[in-house]
Amino acid sequence: MNVLLISCYELGHQPYGVASAGAHLLAGDRHQVECLDLAVEVLDEAKVRRADFVGISTPMHTAIRLGVKAGELVRGLNPQCHICYFGLYASLNEDYLLDGVADSVIGGEFETPLTQHVDRLAEIGSPAPGGVSLAELRSPPNLSRQQFLPPARHLLPPLEKYARLRTSEGELRLVGHVEASRGCAHRCRHCPIPAVYEGRLRIVQREVVLADIDNLVHMGAQHINFGDPDFLNGVKHSLGIVREMRNRHPDLSFDFTAKIEHLIQHRDAVMELAALGCVFVLSAVESVDDRILQYLDKGHTRDDVVAALEITRAAEVALRPSLLPFTPWTTLSGYLGLLEFVQDHDLVYQLDPVQYSIRLLLPPGSWLLDIPEIQPHVGSLIQEDFMYTWRHPDPRVDMLQRQVARVAEEAAGSGEDPATTFNRIKELALSTIHGQPTVARPRYRRRSVRPPHLTEAWFC
Secondary structure, eight states: OEEEEEEOOOTTSOOHHHHHHHHHHHTTTOOEEEEEETTTSOOOHHHHHHOSEEEEEOOSHHHHHHHHHHHHHHHHHOTTSEEEEESHHHHHTHHHHHTTTOSEEEOBSOHHHHHHHHHHHHHHTOOSGGGSOHHHHSOOOBOOOOOOOOOOGGGSOOGGGSOEEEOTTOOEEEEEEEOSEEEOSOOOTTOSHHHHHTTOEEEOOHHHHHHHHHHHHHTTOOEEEEOOSOTTTTHHHHHHHHHHHHHHOTTOEEEEEOOHHHHHHTHHHHHHHHHTTEEEEEEEEEOSOHHHHHHHTOSOOHHHHHHHHHHHHHTTOEEEEEEOOBOTTOOHHHHHHHHHHHHHTTOGGGSOGGGGGOBOOOOTTOGGGGSGGGGGGEEEEEGGGTEEEEOOSSHHHHHHHHHHHHHHHHHHHHTOOHHHHHHHHHHHHHHHHHTSOOOOOOOOOOOSSOOOEESSOOOO
């Protein structure tokens, strides 16, 4: 069977899910597999027209919004092909997808069931969904453990097409993105992962991860981005991989994502990871308002963020927070307090300006929808946007969010110094509070040396 796997948006890196699915489909020499990454490639109509089966990867919100548009284009070019959506957001939006452009949906650990599904369609000799059972088209997310294979990187565009690491010295390095685990052991209410994995963690076998890293180095990677939702969920597993990676590729740098509470709990591991080549850590700080952190069930406090900063700085590793500054419980004074925290803790150059503008996303299945504190604010489900609407009780907060988003977008397009952008955003906050234009005294100076960071900002 001719299979086309499509990715639409993967945060500036090669689409791991597409490459992993491709490896499993190629393993039995039963199918011909091609890939398209529409984030860096144009839609290849010839690939679409010769496909019997099209799989569209949806690991995040932006990916499913773009993925539905891609599916509609595919259907127009090739009405007879079977279209399957797979990944985290496919599970959360199964009913809508199956009532629209999708013939089938696969969630959770998708490689094995996706391969079995394509095998079954090949057996009956038709890509049409009529020859398979309803259970194969509509089923709960697969959370069973599976044996992974090294992703089929040769199906993807080269690393030069994607984001790079910019070092403190200004050097640009090619980046390879890998995953050592899936799911998460934690249950943060605003995160879509618990709605599918329900606190489960799935490990990618060590030899598979190391083989993938070897392949990426062969392709030119000088830096590895570990894309696990939390690299310290399985700390022994992660340390074992990095130690061996260091033995094989001593010049390779890397970064990872971890919860604030894990950075504190595993401070010795943080020190070792720094010595092994870690240059920055991404952590979902979200807020420094303890009340909001409790609603989100983040598992940390404002004081914990300070402690994590002390740990990472002692290890000489930059902590790059991701934020969720606009929620139904955000106050204008609280937002200004967040900016003051960033300023007082020397984080202006460790944050992408877009982080100051992020607004709470409520996808179908969000566990936040279950708490009474959010009910007065939630509107209707806009299914084609894959989210519930919500409105802040103070319209000035929603207005400020829109203004900050415009400033962040302008800054990203112009390459403006982060300190300049920060001061502009702080002036917006002060002007909104005071009801008149207010000039903020610049308290943060430009730096000639910036902490290491990827050239594409992280947000979804």
